[in-house]
Amino acid sequence: MSFSNLVRSVVRAASDNYTHGRDGYKICKFTPHHMSGVLTGEQCAALFQRSSRDASANYCIGVDGGIVGCVDEEYRSWCSSSRSNDCQAITVEVSNSSYGGNWPISDASWNALVALAVDVCRRHNFRLVYDGTPNGSLTRHNMFSNTDCPGPYLQSRFQELCNVVNSQLDGGVAPTPIPAPSVGRNVGDVVTINGIFTSSNSNVQLHPARNSGRITKIIPGALNPYLLDNGDLGWIRESCIIGASSSSQSSGRKSNEQIAAEVWAGKWGVGEDRKNRLKAAGYDPNIIQNLVNKGVGKNGTVTPSKSTQSKSAIDVAREIWTKGNWGTGDERRRKVEAAGYNYSEVQRYVNEFASGKRK
Ligand SMILES: [Zn+2]
Structure with missing residues (x-):
């Protein structure tokens, strides 16, 4: 049983929410849906873990661009209101970035969708064809039932999806990184991580975790560019990083007094979380706490x-x-x-x- 190497975690759907096997069909279609909601991939996948939900997708892409495996590719998900489509398709639920209107999606989700489509097409040896009918290889939920899915925004980008994916298959364009970093990452930055940490040479799951750490080294590459200083964390995927804050202005470290002021401003959390984050960022929590206790950095800010x-x-x-x-x-x-x-x-x-x- 298998998923794309691009997944950051696997949250398998309950076994009564999909069909084992694909009734002899080959995978030759790709069907993006929208969630009608703003969720992480893990949150969406958790819905499909509820028994008798009678719905599932092969993958869920969260608003943060994280790709989560739900129904192994060998199996038919229950996603598009069409048995024959779902027997042939890799189905993907994509989070919206806000509610209602034309149901937009984030750039991070889009980049992840492109990367996943390229990977699926490569491994299953087909190209995306979008002709607005179920005969194409890029299909929509609303071709098969009376639904808005995939939403006006995503639907308006189906032809673009086709073009971008096919040109990447042709090697004409550099692969899209997933997701595009929302902030610059520098050595010394503190990043917050949600997801699975991977070892340097495989996609082996070490442990699901949420943590933060300071970047000690940046290694070129889309999937695992950062080495953190938290020892056991090791290499991480860009797509697992959900937040980052610069702890160093160009080369300069902040002074302990500056950090104390940030503590007063609420930037470093409280309790053990604060201690861990300060430590991870290379500051001594005890020194900082002493300054905070003395009221250093309190001027003008309210805790x-x-x-x-x-x-x-x-x-x-x-x-x-x-x-x-x-x-x-x-x-x-x-x-x-x-x-x-x-x-x-x-x-x-x-x-x-x-x-x-x-x-
Ligand atoms: Zn749908």
Whole structure:
């Protein structure tokens, strides 16, 4: 059973949400859907883990561009309201970047979709043909049923998808990195990671984790360009990086006093999370804490007050999971920390909701 090497994690659908095998059909089609929601690939895949959902996709691409394997390619997903299409297609659920309107998707999701399509076409030896009918190899859900899927925005880019993917298959264009970094990455930057850490020469899963660390070395390559200083983390995929902040202005490190001011401004979280992040960024948490205790860096900034919190971290996680409040990625981290919560703790609860451990 297999998935593309581009996946950052595998969250397999419940076995009663897809068909084992493909009834003798070969894989020769590609069908992108939209989620009608803003989710990570893992969150979408978790929906297909619910038994009797009667729906699935081979892959889910999150708003952060992370690709998650759900239904092994050898199997037919239940995705496009068409048995014959799904028997022949690799189906992909793509997150939207905001709700409603023309249901846009992020650049990171688009780049991941292109990269996945190129990889699928290469391995299964076909090209994308889009003629607006089910006869083409690039097909849409709304060819088979009365649905908006894949949404106006993504549908408007189907011909472009065809062109970009085929030209990459022809070797005419450099492969699209997945996803495009949203911020410049430099040695000394602190990055936040959500996903699977991979060893340097394979896609072996070491452990699913969320952590952060300081970049100690940048190695060219789309998949595993950074080596972090957290020892056991090793190499990581670009697509696992959900946030980054520069801890060094050009070559200069920030002073301990500057960092203390950032602590007051809520940029480094609280408790153990703060200690770990400071350590990972090369600062001594004890020195920083002493400065903070003395009030260094406090001028003009207000630290979030615990007593103003009306909700628990679980409540916040529930809002994230059920309502989509608090944004995603970097934005979520900023908002959650600005409100005085421990981001790692909140995110751990979100992951528990996503995995069904917590209802
Ligand atoms: Zn669909």
